[in-house]
Amino acid sequence: xxxxxxxxxxxxxxxxxxxxxxxxxxxxxxxxxxxxxxxxxxxxxxxxxxxxxxxxxxxxxxxxxxxxxxxxxxxxxxxxxxxxxxxxxx
Numbered sequence: 001x002x003x004x005x006x007x008x009x010x011x012x013x014x015x016x017x018x019x020x021x022x023x024x025x026x027x028x029x030x031x032x033x034x035x036x037x038x039x040x041x042x043x044x045x046x047x048x049x050x051x052x053x054x055x056x057x058x059x060x061x062x063x064x065x066x067x068x069x070x071x072x073x074x075x076x077x078x079x080x081x082x083x084x085x086x087x088x089x090x
Contacts, residue, residue, distance in 0.1 A: 002047040002048050003043060004085060008023055008024045009021055009023050009083045017037070018032055018034065019032045019041060020032065030081065038059075039052065040074075042055055043084065049075070052071060053067050056071065
């Protein structure tokens with residue numbers, strides 16, 4: 001599965017190194033915790049979910065299933081908020 005942030009959504013960093021998503025169309029800010037911020041930063045540069053999970057697993061030296069659960073949970077939340085879209089395979 002591949003994903004990307006919608007064009008109306010921007011990702012910003014706070015002074016304490018957390019991410020904030022801003023939906024320009026809705027005028028809504030979404031402040032993220034540390035885990036969600038790390039995932040969001042990768043979504044910004046990498047669309048392949050499997051690669052995102054692998055990079056986070058390597059970076060945090062964590063159990064892949066735990067990372068996968070966190071990534072899928074955030075993706076579901078972001079889809080519900082209409083902040084990201086699933087890219088269809090051609």
